[in-house]
Amino acid sequence: MSPLSYSYSPSALVASYEHLKAQEQDLLQRTSSDSAMTMNSSQRIVVAATQITGAGLRDSDVSGFCFRAERAIELAVRQGANLVLLPELWNAPYFCQSQEAILMDLADPVENNVLIRRMQRLAQIYNVVLPVSIFERKNNALYNSVVVIDADGSLLGTYRKSHIPDGTGYQEKFYFTPGDTGFRVFDTKVGKVGVAICWDQWFPEAARALALQGADVLLYPTAIGSEPQDPTLSSVDHWQRTMQGHSAANMVPVVASNRFGTEILQHPDGTEKQRIHFYGRSFVTNNTGEKIAECADNSDPEEPVTIVTAEIDPEQNRRDRAAWGLFRDRRPELYQILLTKDGNM
C-alpha cells in the first residue's frame, strides 16, 4: 500500500466511535428520537395485549372490572411481560353508548384517582410499566386520557385522546373535550412508549408523530365493536389493517388492547335500548406490520380475561429502520396540506 493508503472496516469504525463517546459519557445530552443505537442494547420489551369483558359481573360492578384488570396484569407478568396494556376505559362498561349527563360523574382528576393509585401499587409490586386509560376531569373539562405509570410506580405523565369519534353507540363528543397534550412519547424503564387512544388509531398523523419522536412501540387501548345502526358492518379487519399499516410505514411494533363481549344498554324500565358486541382481537405486530400475537374474538364466559405477549427488540428495530431509509427521505416541505383542513397551501 502507498504511504497515503489506510484500511478500515465499518464495524471497527463504529466500535471506535462508541469507545470515544463512552469516555465522554457525561457530556452527552440525548434526545428521545436520536439516542445512540447502542444504549441499553440488550434490553427487550415484553409487551402484553389484553382483553377484558364485564360479562357475568353483577350490576356492572366496577370493583369486578378492577379485579379482572388486575388479574390480566398478573397473568401477563407471570408470562414475562414488563409492559401491560389494558383496554380503553377498562373499569366500566363502555358508557359512551348513549348521552347521559349523570355518567360524567365517572370522571376524576389524576391527582385524586383510586384507579391510578391501585395501578401504581401493582406496577411497583410487579416491576411493570402500566399505561392506564382513565376518564379524566381537569379544569372542569373531561378528557379520555392515559396516565403512564413507570415500572417503579411513579407517574410519567398524561396523554389526552386527540381524535374524538361520534356515531351511533359511540357518543364520545358528548363526553370528551378533544385532547390538548399533543402526541407524547414516555421514556419508561423498559423503553420509549408512544401512547394513542382508540379512535386515534385511524389517523396516520398520530402514529407518525409518535414514531418521529422515537417511540419503540405504539400502544392503542381500544373499545370498538359492532355498529348499532348497521349490524351488517364489521370493522374488525379494517381496524387491524389500519394499525398494521402504521406499523409497516413507521417500522415500529404496535400493541392494541380491545374490550370484548356484548354490552346491553337498558332503558329505565330494564328493557333493552341498544347493544354493542365488542370484538376483542387484541394484537401485537412486529416492525413490518405483521401480526405476531393475537387474542381471539372470545365470547366464552369462563374466560373473562385474555392476554397475549410478544417480545420487541428496540435496538434491532432502530437499525432496520435506519437501513431502510424511510425517515431519511421524508419531504416535510411538501406536507403543508396535512396541517390545514381547507387544503390551501
Next chain:
Amino acid sequence: MSPLSYSYSPSALVASYEHLKAQEQDLLQRTSSDSAMTMNSSQRIVVAATQITGAGLRDSDVSGFCFRAERAIELAVRQGANLVLLPELWNAPYFCQSQEAILMDLADPVENNVLIRRMQRLAQIYNVVLPVSIFERKNNALYNSVVVIDADGSLLGTYRKSHIPDGTGYQEKFYFTPGDTGFRVFDTKVGKVGVAICWDQWFPEAARALALQGADVLLYPTAIGSEPQDPTLSSVDHWQRTMQGHSAANMVPVVASNRFGTEILQHPDGTEKQRIHFYGRSFVTNNTGEKIAECADNSDPEEPVTIVTAEIDPEQNRRDRAAWGLFRDRRPELYQILLTKDGNM
C-alpha cells in the same frame, strides 16, 4: 300534529337539495375534494394493475418493452378497464441498479417523448386513462415522473416522484432530483386519480395528501424486488401491508403495478455484476385496505405480461368515508411535527 310540527325524511331532504342545485348548475364551482356526492353517480372506475418483465427480450430491446406494455393495455381494455396502470419505468430494465452517467441519456422532456406519443394514441383508440411513468428531463434536471393521459389522449399534467430511495441496487439519488410538483390529483374522465411513484408508497403523508385532495383512487407504479446486499430479506408483504394501511386509513382504493422477473446487470466483459429479482404481486385494494385483486409472483417466461382488473365505486366510497367520520375528526393543529425533521413544534 300541531300547526308548528312538520315531518321530514333524510332521503327526501337530500333529494330536494339536489333538485335545487340542479336548477342552478351553472353557478356551482366545485373543487376536487368537495364535489357533490351525486355527481357522476353511476360512474365506476375499472382499474387494471399490470406487471411486465423484460425476460426473453434480446439485448434489453426497448421496443420489446413497449410492445409488452401495449399488450398489457389491450388485454386490460378487453376486460373492461378504463384506467390501466403500468409499472414504474416500464420501457427498460430498471437502470438504477448501478450508477452510470451514460444512462442519463434515457431521459427526455415531456414535450418531445416518443413513449408519451405512443401512449396518447393508445389512450384515444381505447378510450382509457393511462398514467405513464417516464424518466423526465426538465431544465437539465432529471426526474422520475408520471404523465397522466386522459381517455381522449390529452395530457392532464405531470407528477414528479417526491421521495427518492438510495440503497444497494436502487441507486435513485444518483439519477433523480427530488420532485418539485407536490402531490397531485388529476381530474380524469373516469374519476379523480391520485398518483404517487414507488418509494412514495412507503410515506403515509403522500397518501394522505392525495386523499385530502379528493382522490378516488391512489396509483403506485413500482419497481421493487430483492435486496442485493441481503438475499434473505423479502419486503413483499411489508410492501403490501404499507399500502393496504394507506388504503384503510384513508378509505380509498389503492392500485400498485410492479415489474417482475430477474434482471441481471453485466460487467463490461459480460459477467454478472449484480441481480435483482422483481417480485411482481401487483394488486388492487377496496376502500378498507383489503386486497381484491392480485397478480402472482410469476416467473413463467411464457407469460411476460400479467394483468388483473377490479371495479371501484367512487360515490359509495365517499359516502362510506363520510359516515365513518375520519376526515371530520382530524386535528391539523396537532400535526406540526410532521412538517419539520427536527421535531421542534
